Amino acid sequence: MERDISEVLFTEEMIRERVTRLGMQLGRDYDGRTPLLLGVLKGCFVFMADLMRHIDLYCEVRFITASSYGSGTVSSGGVRLGDISQLDIEGRDVVVVEDIVDSGLTLKRLRDCLLEMRPASLRICALLDKKSRREIEVEIDYIGFECRDVFCVGYGLDCAERYRNLPYIGALRPEVYI
Numbered sequence: 001m002e003r004d005i006s007e008v009l010f011t012e013e014m015i016r017e018r019v020t021r022l023g024m025q026l027g028r029d030y031d032g033r034t035p036l037l038l039g040v041l042k043g044c045f046v047f048m049a050d051l052m053r054h055i056d057l058y059c060e061v062r063f064i065t066a067s068s069y070g071s072g073t074v075s076s077g078g079v080r081l082g083d084i085s086q087l088d089i090e091g092r093d094v095v096v097v098e099d100i101v102d103s104g105l106t107l108k109r110l111r112d113c114l115l116e117m118r119p120a121s122l123r124i125c126a127l128l129d130k131k132s133r134r135e136i137e138v139e140i141d142y143i144g145f146e147c148r149d150v151f152c153v154g155y156g157l158d159c160a161e162r163y164r165n166l167p168y169i170g171a172l173r174p175e176v177y178i
């Protein structure tokens, strides 16, 4: 697995430090409230598990599925959202937790759908932001790291369902996925 990685972008230690700070910041920003953390599967699951353990508040967690990629590394353009009709977020302070924002299409679509369900507030927390790839503007309230335009895997991020178990985030060698 390791030999498919060309470069370590964010080490375990960098991630631990940044995620701790993000969690503490959320704890301060939502002081006195009970935020509902809404994770976008599957990529968010490692990030979510670490993040929420640094939020020193009552908080709830739920997950939804969304995908814009098939098994390759290039966006298919279409966004598939799982069933969000049962979410019951009306009046809640919702924080969407995402692994990475690339074109922005997934988040834009999700955001619009969630806003129709009338949450009290809606913010977005993404571990990685590939800003240079944005096709549609979407505001991200909390960002772990900005990242270059390379295909990232590890710490929950996959390529065709593999590499999610790498403890750091690395760039995948193009020859592995081309």
Ligand code: IMP
Residues within 6 Å of the ligand: 040, 043, 068, 069, 075, 098, 099, 100, 101, 102, 103, 104, 105, 106, 107, 150, 151, 152, 153, 157, 158, 159
């Ligand atoms: P977007 O709709 O183009 O912003 O795509 C966002 C989704 O694509 C993320 O939630 C990821 O699941 C996936 N994605 C985008 N870039 C990468 C990457 O570098 N590695 C792994 N998954 C990625």
Ligand code: MG
Residues within 6 Å of the ligand: 041, 042, 043, 067, 069, 158
């Ligand atoms: Mg994904």
